[in-house]
Amino acid sequence: MFGRTRLRERIIIQVLATVIAIPFAFPLVAIVAKSFEGQGPAANYLAVLTKTPFLRFMLNSLIISGGTVALVFVCTMLAAFAFSKLRFRGRDTLFVVVLGGLVLPAIALIVPIFTIVLRLGLLNTYVAVILPLAAITIPFTVLVTRNFLDGVPDEILEAAKIDGASSFTTLLRVVLPLAKPIIAVVLVWTFLQSWNEFFLPLLLLQSTEMQAITQVPLYFTSEYGSDTPKIFASLVLLSLPVVVAYLSMQRFFERGLTAGAVK
Amino acid sequence: MTRRTARLGLNRTGYLYVLPVLIVVVGIVYLGVAYNGYVSLLDWSGIGDGQVFIGLENYVDAFADPVLWTALGHVAVFAVITITVQMLLGLTMAILLSGGAWLRGVYKVVMFLPVVLSPAVISVSFRNLLSPDGAVNAALEAVGLGALTQPWLANPDTALFAIAAINIWAWTGFSFLLYQAALSQISQEHIEAAQLDGAGRFRTMWSVVVPQLSGTHATLVLIGIIGSLKTFELVYLTTGGGPGRSTEFLTTYIYKKAIEGFDAGYAAALSVILLVLSLALTVIQMRVNRTLKG
């Protein structure tokens, strides 16, 4: 950024960066180290995969996360496009209304959510979890996507209109391809939120077979004490998919979060 | 920044586009808030019938409740510490890494991994790490700082700061990411112009770069304030609000009143207060931003 830095300065920078990074790496290392204790890494990780409904729960979490990502993606792109590029009365007010969903955590709304889900006859279905998850994720994704789309020049859209495209076609053919960075943000963020969710699946899904992957660590706490190394092993394993998702989308993620939030 | 809007000529379509989002968010969050508002006017255990309408009595009790104010105080302290440190660390790291260090990718991953972990994972791990025999104290002793070892989460004087430290660990990566991206967008011309004027590196940074990041600063403060008010699992799973009330947050208090205290009306009133506070702070912050931008 400041042009060519001399070797001495690069070393100083490297040292400083490492000093800051060490406290961040330390707990990560400690967590993995803990999962290697007790009966050893092979036994611990194997136990997670064989002694718990790990794969079944992972499938459940995939369905829940997938459904939430799909719903959030569709709703967000439609709404952000409208908030950014379309003109209609009350637009800014409605935008603030959507933002209002940002301020409360889901646990504060659990009783009304439960009642709504019950009345809709959706209790014990994946939708019961997907809808509230989407509701609390959408305000953030709409916010950053709208900001990103504000940065897309209107001329491009004008050009499409002149060619006879409807607003929807414009969204589909012109805007979406340009919005790849922010789409990556929306997808990864939503996946992260729904994958890590603990309470909503526990309370809204009654049957054991439908539980989410966040329940896996509990299988190692019993009357016979708790197997902390195996609990940590399960924590590592259940974090892996999110880590993989983040790493694979990293490039797009960075670019997207820029334009979406820096406004 | 004015927003030039493209007129695609179809005024009504806009409503159609935002309808799904409104249905989902309003249907769940706003209905939920309305329900909470209704319950806040009752004296009710939350189970079965037996609701008694008591008007605003819950609110009167709430404002007179010393625990409410203690909790808000904790949230305020927590917010100030975490927001400033996270921004400082994130910004510093972003600037450092833009200065040509090796193995940048590794540092980026290390910084961002904590963001990706769930609060449940983080809380369980840190309760272990911060225990008197835990890895943190062991590390302090290893570097000769053994005098500083503490039962971090058990000591009412250190518990709140320990929780703030955990939050900093978990969320600095987020600030780091935003700053990193924003830095990469700063025009080289500005920097070169300043350097031509003879400004040293540090001065350039302070007077040129940092102000250009004002958008990111504002976003992080806003998200930080809302995030602090919403923080629940981190506190509940590490200290439960204790010892005593020394780490009680408004969210943990609401949860305890609702679930352990069987006092649904009071808990609902507290959650309405939380909501109003969040909204007020958001609006204030947005106004401040607009004024600052001139």
Added chain:
Amino acid sequence: MKFGNPRRRSAAAITALVAASVALAACTPADGGREADGPVTLDVWGWNPDEASAPGYFDKFEAENPDIKVNYRFIQASDYVNAVRLAATTADGPDVFGLQVGVFPEQFAPLTLDLTPYLEDELGSDWADKLNGSDQYNVDGKQVAAPWYMSSGGFMWVNMSVADELGLAVPTTLDELVAFNRAAEAIGKKGLVQGAKDGFANLDLFQIVANQVEPGYFYSALAGDEDFDSTEMIEALEAWQELFTSGAVQEGALGMTAYPDANDARITGQAAMIPFGSWQFRDATNARMAQYAETYGDEAIADTVFMPADFPLVVEGGTPGSLFGGPDVGWAVSAQSDAKDAAARLVNWLTSSETGLSVLSDALRPPALIGSSIDLSDVKTPEQAAAIEEFITRGESLVGPREVSNPDVKEALVTALSAVASGQLSPADAAAQIQSAIDAA
């Protein structure tokens, strides 16, 4: 420019997209519910027994009742109340669910079926006398749940391997306790560990102290028959605080949970003593010790002898040895259940059938049904068996109930105990605070 068609197409497309995404995820597997014909399926929820022990009970029930199938859902204790209070209001929730004494019977009463007629049928009109502690589950004449097995607190468990390693006898006074702890710390271990982050653990330990000051006073004070803001209780709170300042309890206790933190420490031999009660009787058996060895990955654990012993006298001139307690778990039937008769049959089987009681007995859980015994055949050493028998006999004359029944009083107690222990609140102020909570209740 075409306006009409694109608009309708847009609308249709949008609707289709949203509908598709919702429909995609709306696949509902058949819930573990009832089949119209064939066996009745009961959904049973509980935090106790745990996942591994549950088949030991329910498989035997199914064997004796082939027309009923049991679907057990284990939910860990910290999330249990949350889950049940929501689910029990619906017809899809549990048919039978576990219920703890204390604040829960009164709060959950509206959601449960009155078990009186079913218990009467099974045990006769004097059923309430036959089931120990059934009064703790009775709310205004409605039998909210049937007590399953009893537990008592007021003593502690000692890891004799650690005591032997130190060459010390089990402490019986405050000074001996502190000395023991110091000796343990000198070899890198701990003496007494208390999971002081957990309210229930503090309530248990405080009851021990309060009963040493004057047996039973605590319960009269809670009932309003005596003053909590009194010299007796202030003395108890001062003794409580001294536990933490004198080194009777480990450093950092307030940051450790009872389960798993403190419990792990004393099982693995990192600590010597823990103030748990009769619910840990099974620790004296070979089977349980083998289980621990496997869970913690250390063979040596299987040889450990855990002795139940009286808690040291920490109040000068006080009276040690009082036991308090009541039913540990009770079984309730949901008022929304569509299989009430089958559900009641399960509850009766668990609480009073021969097979059901034998499983409890094997687990060294004293059943609530009076006249039951527990099976001590697998206990490791005769000393342990003798100690257990002694504590069971003493458990028949409890000085008070272990659980507090009013949520606000419980909250005041738990917060005050933690605040006093950490030096934030003086014993005198704490007593006053607790008194106002009792008065307001």
